[in-house]
Amino acid sequence: MDAARTHQKVPVNKLERGACLGADGAVAHVTRCLRMISGRWKLPILFRLYADEMLRSSQLLRDMPDVSQKMLTQHLRALEADGLILRTDFGETPPRVEYRLTERGQALMPVLLAARQFAEDHERAVK
Incomplete structure (x- = not known):
């Protein structure tokens, strides 16, 4: 070396x-x-919740048409378990559940935006 x-x-x-x-x-x-x-769906979820302060799972399903309800639920639960998103269940009928980024999720977003910028710059540099 x-x-x-x-x-x-x-x-x-x-x-x-x-x-x-x-x-x-x-x-x-x-x-x-x-x-x-x-x-596959964690980054799209995080970026959507960063763009809109609060979203319901039905809106996330509309925004990400290729995701199944099962996969969306699994990824939302994992993000919640990791403390990146907050799930608020209003206990109403019909069910109303909202998701938003936690403070930790908000703190992660500048890192993800920097990674995005790096990827764009890198793509231009290698062309």
């Missing part, structure tokens, strides 16, 4: 290695974040 490419080396010192590869290192934190947003 070229000596100038030190950024690609894994630290050999145990203390340094833990900073990126340990159980509480950077890799573990980023991996946990990626798991929270992985899934």
Whole structure:
């Protein structure tokens, strides 16, 4: 490996290695974040809830016509379990349930918008 490419080396010192590869290192934190947003419909849900403060599941189904009710429900439950969205059930008949981003979900959006910008810039750079 070229000596100038030190950024690609894994630290050999145990203390340094833990900073990126340990159980509480950077890799573990980023991996946990990626798991929270992985899934075909999680990003569309997050971006829709970012665009509109509150949405009902019926509106999400209309906005994402290829998603099934089952998959939408699974992804909404996972996002809720991860603390990224809040589900409010009004206990009415017919059922009325609304979804919105939590503070943690709102805090994640600048990261996702930066990832979007990176992807656009990268696509232009490699053309």
